Amino acid sequence: MTATHDTPPPADAHSGDGTGIHTLETHPVWGDESEIVDLAVDWAARRVVRHTDPLATARPASELAAAAGRTITPRGIGGAAALDVFDRVLEPATRSQDDPLNLAYIASAPTRAAIAFDLVTSSANIFGGLWEAGAGGIFAENEALAWIVGLLGWPDTAGGCFVSGGTSGNLSALMTARETAKARRGGRPAGGWELACTEHAHSSIHSAAKALDVDVVDVPTDARGHLTGRELRSVLERHPNVFGVVASAGTTNEGLVDDLEDVAEVAREFGVWLHVDGAYGGAGLAAPSVRGLFAGIENADSVIVDPHKWLFAPYDCCALLYRDPELARATHAQHASYLDHVDREAWNPSDFALHLTRRVRGLPLWFSLASHGTDRYRDAVELSLETSKAVADGIRESGHLRLVREPELSVVLFERPGWEPADYAEWSHRMAAAGTMLCIPTTWRGRTVLRFAFVNPQTDPKWVLEILETLR
Ligand SMILES: *Cc1c(COP(=O)(O)O)cnc(C)c1O
Helix, strand or coil, rough: CHHHHHCCCCCHHHCCCCCCCCCCCCCCCCCCCCCHHHHHHHHHHHHHHHCCCCCCCCCCCCHHHHHHHHCCCCCCCCCHHHHHHHHHHHHCCCCCCCCCCEECCCCCCCCCHHHHHHHHHHCCCCCCCHHHHHHHHHHHHHHHHHHHHHHHHHCCCCCEEEEECCHHHHHHHHHHHHHHHHHHHHHCCCCEEEEEECCCCCHHHHHHHHHHHCCEEEEECCCCCCCCHHHHHHHHHHHHCCEEEEEEEEECCCCCCCHHHHHHHHHHHHEEHHHHHHECCHHHHCCCCCHHHHCCCCHCEEEECCCHHHCCCCCCCCCCCCCCCCHHHHHHEEEEEHCCCCCCCCHHHHHHHCCCCCCCCCHHHHHHHHHHHHHHHHHHHHHHHHHHHHHHHHHHEEEEEECCCCCCCCCEEECCCCCCCHHHHHHHHHHCCCCCCCCEEEEECCCEEEEEEECCCCCHHHHHHHHHHHCC
């Protein structure tokens, strides 16, 4: 099958039809791309229902170059050939994030509905920065955000937008926090601003602090590893320049939820912004069995949740929410002569984060939520929690493994007594190379341990426990 574009247009195409006038009818710029479109859409449709390959893995660029050959050429290699390279060489050199036994880092398990709608979203090519350009898409995104706002227990005046990921969401929220403090306290304090968080705060908080040029003040945790109101108070008493505190609703490494209720109370008392990073764990708000852990989140000033982590949306998607979106608007709205006519009263997502042009990346989540209903989302999150509990129980009763701590959400930390870091690394590598399971060692209080993060409702705890027998 050869697309028309595979036959390059004559070299003099740009010079027109001899009359000196270029006509798009005789020389369409891109040729007839319909066959390329069919090929790409067919590939996508097959991938959505195909089982993933756990052996797919990164390869050195030199190997990829040899296998792919030259793809960017003056005359193009044609859609069929380019898709063939992607299918044979490139995609198999990427890790299957939706493999049910990919339990490393935090994987992603989007619904087929969400993935399919990502294709629709791209096809509609909506400019999602301004209401006047993207109203219908932005409206739907806001419906999905409103569901999360409801789970937070926030007033329905709350809102925000979708950004690319937790890193960008954290930065935009903390930028709003810093600008709000600047406005309220009449400028930058001598000595500069400070941001408070514990050692378990995500690395992106440190990146945001760097970007904002603020110092990070470490708040000690309690014995469980939580940020508490008590410790926060003692830090704020000594650090008047703190403009904001970051609490975690699900730390990435261990899935811990800080004491949000007490932390919110102390933050309010000191007039400090509370940002809750729920990039991974915020999905737990949908699960009644753990909802109690999040008590107090209704008093946060900003929250992020990554639907591409545990809310079954494809990359890249982070919900960034503010209790008072006007503070975000005051921080992020961009002004330029060519933007003069923009309706500033409208809900312009570009006003709520550090971005202007954006795709309506919340639409796949909206479509999947609308298709399946929020009850199924609740059940799917509960399923990952049940899997974590079953695996934690199995580890506790195994006799050859030790559960490092009770999981609070869906991260399970455990160790194999007697093993050295090299043993863990060798086992982890062997499991990955055989395509059995992806499980990467991490550290907890200075010790090497193994870590599972369960975000895929298709993961069967029985499979996991069987594989753990190889640790005997
Ligand atoms: C993953 C994660 C982030 C970063 O999110 P990205 O989408 O990867 O940028 C931030 N905070 C926490 C707690 C996370 O788990």
